[in-house]
Amino acid sequence: MGWLIGFALPQRQECANVLHVRRAWRARIAAEVPEQQPGLGEDERRRVIEDRLREQAAVEATVFVRRREEALEREAWRAAARAAAEAQAVVERERAVAAESARQCLPCEDCGQARAAGLCEACGYRRETQALIEQAGLVAAAPSADPRDEGDVAAEVRASVEGEIARSRGVPADGGPGRPAWPPSRSRGETALAYGALQTVQQAASEYHRRALAMLGRTQEAEAEARRVYATEQNRWWFRANPTGTDCGPGGGHGDGSLTEDTTT
Ligand SMILES: [Zn+2]
Ligand SMILES: [Zn+2]
Incomplete structure (x- = not known):
């Protein structure tokens, strides 16, 4: 029934509405049977079409069930992840509360006063x-x-x-x-x-x-x-x-000897 899967999973998804999809493959089967088996009489053709429609319906049901199961699995996985995160948060909150209450219970380091959170x-x-x-x-x-x-x-x-x-x-x-x-x-x-x-x-x-x-x-x-x-x-x-100094400043080239009264005049 490989050819039926092709009907159930159309490449060209025109519409997601399950009733419209079903109407579409019903029409295709009704058109295809006389094409593929032109020699059938009226009753025989109707019987073949009905067989194919039943098979197609079974395939569609299988696909529907599989998708539904997958959706449920995904939802279950998400719920489990959420529950695990919530449980972890609860554990962490409890741990923090316990640590804070232990800290509150510490006596004062300096005077020993009880329940002073370490320092009164x-x-x-x-x-x-x-x-x-x-x-x-x-x-x-x-x-x-x-x-x-x-x-x-x-x-x-x-x-x-x-x-x-x-x-x-x-x-x-x-x-x-x-x-x-x-x-x-x-x-x-x-x-x-x-x-x-x-x-x-x-x-x-x-x-x-x-x-x-x-x-x-x-x-x-x-x-x-x-x-x-x-x-x-x-x-x-x-x-x-x-007095006419231009060449250097104090502490420059003259040394201390130059600081005597001027000898140039
Ligand atoms: Zn539609
Ligand atoms: Zn104290």
């Missing part, structure tokens, strides 16, 4: 405060030419800033009688205290910064002034040594 808020402020105090020490020591001063300046800055923090709380730097020294031990208002300390240090740090810049500015001005004076002096020497 108060200790976070304290770390920032300490970092800023150190930075302020470096900033304050920056204008100093002597690197040995750095440690002293940093220690002074630390003492001063910690004093300021204590004053801002209305307690002496050593904590005072019955009061915790800074940094305070854990208490209910600890986070607020730590935050207040950070704010105090931020203000102090910006003041150290401003002062350091002002000092550096003054130093630079003084250096620029010294350079101006030196240049003026050099020019004066040069002019005295070479």
Whole structure:
């Protein structure tokens, strides 16, 4: 029945509507049978045509079923892929939730407070405060030419800033009688205290910064002034040594001997 497959799968697909396709091959079979077997009687011809139509219908049904199965397979494959992706996403979400909740459960590295996600808020402020105090020490020591001063300046800055923090709380730097020294031990208002300390240090740090810049500015001005004076002096020497000088500048070919009073006049 190879010739029937040719009918069922027409090369020239004019229309996808199954009723129109069926009408088309019915018409072709009805026309072809008398052409291929012209000697048949009326009844015989009708019987042959009906046989072929039944075979063609069977082929069409087979093709239809095969296509349907293929479509179902594709759909099943897509559904399986979707399900696998969804399952993977669920696993990943669960993993992320577990990791986040494990992280949340970590105690504070600094004070040991439970379920602090590794670092409690108060200790976070304290770390920032300490970092800023150190930075302020470096900033304050920056204008100093002597690197040995750095440690002293940093220690002074630390003492001063910690004093300021204590004053801002209305307690002496050593904590005072019955009061915790800074940094305070854990208490209910600890986070607020730590935050207040950070704010105090931020203000102090910006003041150290401003002062350091002002000092550096003054130093630079003084250096620029010294350079101006030196240049003026050099020019004066040069002019005295070479009143008509055209051949070279200061430090040029004359060496130091030429800087005596002019001998050419
Ligand atoms: Zn059609
Ligand atoms: Zn902590």
